[in-house]
Amino acid sequence: MNNAIVWMILGMGIVTYLPRMLPFVLFGRVELPPFWQGVLKNVPYAALGALIIPDIFFIQDDVLFGVIGFAAAVTAAWLGANVIVVVLAAVVVLSCYSMLM
Amino acid sequence: METTWTAGKMAPFRQGVQAGVAIAIGYMPIALTFGLLAKTTGLTLAETVLMSVVVFAGASQYIALSLLSVGTGIFEIILTTFVLNLRHFLMSASLNEKAEADALWKKALYAFGITDETFSVAAMKEGTVSASYMFGLIMMAYGSWVVNSGIGYAVGASLPESLQESMSVALYAMFIGLLVPALKKERKTVWLAGLAAVFNSLGTLVFHLSKGWSIVLATLLSAVVVEWLAKKGENEDE
Numbered sequence: 654m655n656n657a658i659v660w661m662i663l664g665m666g667i668v669t670y671l672p673r674m675l676p677f678v679l680f681g682r683v684e685l686p687p688f689w690q691g692v693l694k695n696v697p698y699a700a701l702g703a704l705i706i707p708d709i710f711f712i713q714d715d716v717l718f719g720v721i722g723f724a725a726a727v728t729a730a731w732l733g734a735n736v737i738v739v740v741l742a743a744v745v746v747l748s749c750y751s752m753l754m
Numbered sequence: 755m756e757t758t759w760t761a762g763k764m765a766p767f768r769q770g771v772q773a774g775v776a777i778a779i780g781y782m783p784i785a786l787t788f789g790l791l792a793k794t795t796g797l798t799l800a801e802t803v804l805m806s807v808v809v810f811a812g813a814s815q816y817i818a819l820s821l822l823s824v825g826t827g828i829f830e831i832i833l834t835t836f837v838l839n840l841r842h843f844l845m846s847a848s849l850n851e852k853a854e855a856d857a858l859w860k861k862a863l864y865a866f867g868i869t870d871e872t873f874s875v876a877a878m879k880e881g882t883v884s885a886s887y888m889f890g891l892i893m894m895a896y897g898s899w900v901v902n903s904g905i906g907y908a909v910g911a912s913l914p915e916s917l918q919e920s921m922s923v924a925l926y927a928m929f930i931g932l933l934v935p936a937l938k939k940e941r942k943t944v945w946l947a948g949l950a951a952v953f954n955s956l957g958t959l960v961f962h963l964s965k966g967w968s969i970v971l972a973t974l975l976s977a978v979v980v981e982w983l984a985k986k987g988e989n990e991d992e
Contacts, residue, residue: 658801661828665818666808668836674865676847681858685851688981695946695977696848697877700841701933702947703954703972704870709926713919722923723930730934736776736875739931740924747920 715754722747770890773879776931777871777891778898780924783913784812785899788819789906795819799907806903810896811869813965814838838966844973845873849883856885867892871925878932942980950976 685693710719725746729739764772785806792802797819809815814835821831846868853861864885872895876883913921936943950972957968 655798655801657828658797659804661818661831662801662805662808664828664832665805665811665814665835668832669809669811669814669839669842670866672836672840672843673846673868674862676843676850677853677861677865678858680847680850681861688985690851691981691984692974692977693848693851695942695981696844696973697874698933698936698943698946699950699973699976699980700845700848700870700877700969701874701929702950702976703969704874705926705929705933705947706951707955707959709923712922712926718919719923722920722927726923726927726930727934730931731938733935734931736928736931737779739934740776740780740927743923743927743930744920747923748916751916751919 718747718750721750766884766886767890770887770892771894772890773875773887774872774891774894776928777875777895777925780871780921780928781812781895781898782902783918783921783924785902786906786913787918788812788815789903789908790910791816791819792903793907793910795823797822799904802907803900803904806900809835810867810899811835811839812899834964834966837964840966841870841970841973842868842873844970845870845877849873849876852877852882854882854884860885864888864892867896869895871895871928874929874932878936942984945980945983946976949979 705723709723710716712719712722722743726739726743729742734742788806789802792805793799797805805815805818809818817834817838818831821834846865849868850861867888872888872891875891876888879887933943933947937947953972953975954968957963957972958965961968963971
């Protein structure tokens, strides 16, 4: 193995692990003010919004590809499908779309 | 996923494993492609697998490869990785609020496995989150990530192109599958997700922020603004 690459990997590992681990240590025993507890409870929904949009529209050069995948997933989820079914529905719909193109 | 009637009886570890299946499937095409790209970038198989074992962060591993291929210095690659993964600080802080009182070393251990995907699944789970659940969840995600990185390198091929293309939507579809039930249940979550989506679009498309900063800022800003508005609304009602 190339030494420089190994050092790079270790460095990447450390700077990735620290932000993941520190909150558990820093906030483990402290009771945050209610406002910030509320903010942290909001984070998952906000994060999901930001993780999905706008990136999903740019998964392929063809923006329509992302739009169709988005629509398929939202429809399946809206009808109450479980997560795996939502994933499969989006993949299947896009496979059909690619075949037609 | 745990809305089935068996969920109540299931041990947390098994529940985590089951919830991790969607992530394991979603990671497959990305990890296979990562392995393949690592090979074309000139990494050895050992280095490729080591990176997936040690870093376990998809986007930053991809960026590391593309920076390596244009000859970027190691320090800059590490710095880029740091900025890109800062968002996990916010996610861990949020998960900490619903984590059961497990030993700190267990939390520090499962903290290693916090990714966008494992966080989202754990955060959307009803009730609290135990270390056993997190270990099950992360085992699936991490296993898929590491093994498929190796396979992608060794086999030197990813999935057939058309399947690869359509599977690129998998993780986004998973996020949608997790988010929509919450949107239907509570009005506040619509604002949270919607505002963050708008802020992130502005951040990346208009202000050309890096992906790392844009997601952190959009998430935090949305969470703070909505909380502030909700508090203000409560006070006015009184």
